[in-house]
Amino acid sequence: MRAKLEEALLPPIVALLIALIVGDVLILSFGQSPAAVFRLLLEGTWGNAYGFGQVLYKATMLTFTGLAVGLALRAGLFNIGAESQLAAGGFAAALVGLVLPAGLPALLVLPAYVLAAAVGGGAVGIVPGVLKARFGAHEVITTIMLNFIVLALLNYLIAERFSVHDTLHTAEIKSGALPRLADVFPAFHGSAANTVLFLGVLVVAALWWFLFRTRAGFELRAVGLQPRAAEYGGVRVGRVWWTSMALAGAVAGIGGLNYVLGYKRYYEEGFGAGAGFLGIAVALVGRNHPVGIVIAAVLFATLSQGGLAVNALVPKQMVDVLQAVVIISMATAVPEVRRALLAIRPAASAKATA
Amino acid sequence: MMIFGFLAQTLRIAMPYLFASSGGVISERAGMIALTLEGYMLIAAFTAALGSHYAGPWVGLLTGVAGGVAAALLYGVCCIRYRANQVVVGIAINLFAIGITRFFLRLIFDSSSNSPRIAGFTETGTGFAALALNPLVWLGLLSLPAVGWILFRTPFGLRLRAVGEHPGAALSVGVPVQRVRWIAVAISGAFAGLGGAYLALDQHQFTDGMTAGRGFIAIAATIFGRWHPRLVAIACVLFAGAETLQIQLQGAQLVPSQFVEMIPYVLTIVALAGVVGRAVPPAALGKSEV
Numbered sequence: 001m002r003a004k005l006e007e008a009l010l011p012p013i014v015a016l017l018i019a020l021i022v023g024d025v026l027i028l029s030f031g032q033s034p035a036a037v038f039r040l041l042l043e044g045t046w047g048n049a050y051g052f053g054q055v056l057y058k059a060t061m062l063t064f065t066g067l068a069v070g071l072a073l074r075a076g077l078f079n080i081g082a083e084s085q086l087a088a089g090g091f092a093a094a095l096v097g098l099v100l101p102a103g104l105p106a107l108l109v110l111p112a113y114v115l116a117a118a119v120g121g122g123a124v125g126i127v128p129g130v131l132k133a134r135f136g137a138h139e140v141i142t143t144i145m146l147n148f149i150v151l152a153l154l155n156y157l158i159a160e161r162f163s164v165h166d167t168l169h170t171a172e173i174k175s176g177a178l179p180r181l182a183d184v185f186p187a188f189h190g191s192a193a194n195t196v197l198f199l200g201v202l203v204v205a206a207l208w209w210f211l212f213r214t215r216a217g218f219e220l221r222a223v224g225l226q227p228r229a230a231e232y233g234g235v236r237v238g239r240v241w242w243t244s245m246a247l248a249g250a251v252a253g254i255g256g257l258n259y260v261l262g263y264k265r266y267y268e269e270g271f272g273a274g275a276g277f278l279g280i281a282v283a284l285v286g287r288n289h290p291v292g293i294v295i296a297a298v299l300f301a302t303l304s305q306g307g308l309a310v311n312a313l314v315p316k317q318m319v320d321v322l323q324a325v326v327i328i329s330m331a332t333a334v335p336e337v338r339r340a341l342l343a344i345r346p347a348a349s350a351k352a353t354a
Numbered sequence: 355m356m357i358f359g360f361l362a363q364t365l366r367i368a369m370p371y372l373f374a375s376s377g378g379v380i381s382e383r384a385g386m387i388a389l390t391l392e393g394y395m396l397i398a399a400f401t402a403a404l405g406s407h408y409a410g411p412w413v414g415l416l417t418g419v420a421g422g423v424a425a426a427l428l429y430g431v432c433c434i435r436y437r438a439n440q441v442v443v444g445i446a447i448n449l450f451a452i453g454i455t456r457f458f459l460r461l462i463f464d465s466s467s468n469s470p471r472i473a474g475f476t477e478t479g480t481g482f483a484a485l486a487l488n489p490l491v492w493l494g495l496l497s498l499p500a501v502g503w504i505l506f507r508t509p510f511g512l513r514l515r516a517v518g519e520h521p522g523a524a525l526s527v528g529v530p531v532q533r534v535r536w537i538a539v540a541i542s543g544a545f546a547g548l549g550g551a552y553l554a555l556d557q558h559q560f561t562d563g564m565t566a567g568r569g570f571i572a573i574a575a576t577i578f579g580r581w582h583p584r585l586v587a588i589a590c591v592l593f594a595g596a597e598t599l600q601i602q603l604q605g606a607q608l609v610p611s612q613f614v615e616m617i618p619y620v621l622t623i624v625a626l627a628g629v630v631g632r633a634v635p636p637a638a639l640g641k642s643e644v
Contacts, residue, residue: 137626145619156612315460320453327446
């Protein structure tokens with residue numbers, strides 16, 4: 001147990017330390033004091049209700065995309081397509097919003113929106129799953145290529161068909177408006193945090209239950225650990241591949257509601273703003289565990305929002321660099337820590353990693 | 355006359371693809387996934403602009419290559435020395451490149467969008483005359499043939515392909531697998547660096563995110579060309595030709611530009627799915643463990 005805990009906690013600590021050092025160098029190169037910048041970063045995120053609301057909003061988005069990446073990784077698949085799955089989900093929900101009559105209460109139409117977003121994202125996710133199961137096409141390449149294809153298609157549909165004149169967004173959704181947190185707690189005023197947050201908590205719990213308490217979840221994890229052994233044990237590996245990719249896409253798609261239904265109430269070109277790619281980082285740091293993913297999402301959301309808070313002192317792009325450094329050092333530290341622990345305590349660690 | 359204009363523009367657009375996919379072929383043939391090409395090129399475009407700004411285009415060319423190689427060495431440290439996951443590190447290096455170039459754009463040029471105008475090899479011109487005066491164009495035309503020569507005509511190329519197909523077997527006959535991968539990754543960084551330098555020098559400035567997905571089109575060309583330099587070159591020209599056609603027909607509104615953008619990616623998926631002769635990657639691609 002102790003070895004397992006060390007293996008889970010050491011890499012993120014190492015990664016954060018390295019990011020801190022790189023951050024110091026960047027801040028000093030800009031002639032600022034690291035202490036002042038990091039203090040401002042914390043004050044601008046956890047120090048006031050507005051900043052905290054923004055962190056919650058971004059963390060919600062990243063939780064969905066992180067889950068989409070992490071779930072697929074549990075099945076042994078690299079889902080680099082969360083960016084387009086998120087966009088497709090948001091777009092599908094916005095389309096449903098254009099069709100539904102105005103004024104229907106949220107509770108009545110919410111299932112329709114969730115379903116639309118899940119179907120939109122799932123439709124994008126299922127393609128690489130099927131291509132992998134049927135033709136053996138590597139999902140890393142197909143998901144990357146699909147990102148470009150789907151985003152170009154959505155941009156076309158927005159530009160030529162659905163946009164309000166002179167904008168890149170659809171008309172506003174008239175039904176099922178979800179309250180923002182600011183409607184209940186005025187302190188959050190102006191922040192984008194909204195009730196899709198609770199939908200996120202629900203999805204986290206559901207996925208935890210699915211992964212660790214159901215037969216299908218067990219099969220999914222078995223395929224991820226050792227597809228041949230799973231196949232020998234009677235699991236249909238190809239089917240697990242495409243169903244898990246469809247599910248991952250659906251989860252990312254539902255994340256689109258955070259913007260489309262909870263925040264702006266329309267679909268806008270580029271609303272994901274890289275959340276799909278950061279989802280890879282979130283899944284990695286969160287070790288593909290639903291709870292770990294939530295923690296990692298909050299961490300990365302804090303960095304994203306913190307960048308805006310410190311922009312007066314250093315360019316906000318500093319945090320983009322730091323996020324990349326966290327991913328790189330985390331990816332490098334994970335196998336290295338495992339090897340180091342194995343070298344120190346061969347027996348105990350071997351049991352933990354087996 | 356029209357046709358010359360078309361060909362010249364196609365060549366100009368194809369240049370970064372030719373450079374970057376040369377790096378892609380070398381890297382992936384050695385078993386190292388080339389998702390990093392976009393990041394190499396972006397960093398190289400910035401360092402090339404920096405070099406040219408202070409000391410002229412020839413220095414810019416060198417600093418561009420140095421920038422690409424430096425980014426490639428970061429990839430090597432993580433994925434060869436420490437055997438980290440190539441997909442994760444590859445994507446992170448692309449994110450890193452976007453952030454770090456923006457940061458230094460602010461730091462050095464005090465701008466959030468572009469560098470000042472820099473000297474290139476030629477003044478802005480789109481015809482063959484302007485292209486022929488640009489030494490980078492000649493390098494670009496030679497890059498994929500050079501890769502083909504290295505891969506199939508030299509002992510090193512044979513080792514490199516062995517490392518990408520079956521590192522265990524290569525190791526057992528005495529091929530230094532890790533060293534071959536280091537060299538392959540460094541060369542791929544240099545090629546992508548040339549591509550980045552070409553972009554910055556051709557456009558006479560660095561602009562934020564100026565690679566704009568060209569590294570991924572180069573990956574698409576690498577796969578669509580089945581990791582074979584001759585076919586990859588054809589793929590690069592094909593993709594560039596489609597773009598040129600779209601630009602020249604923009605007024606006619608025959609096909610929406612977004613659909614032309616999709617062509618390389620759709621063709622790559624079709625190639626991977628194997629409708630007509632499946633594209634099969636090097637067997638050990640992406641496997642860091644020997």
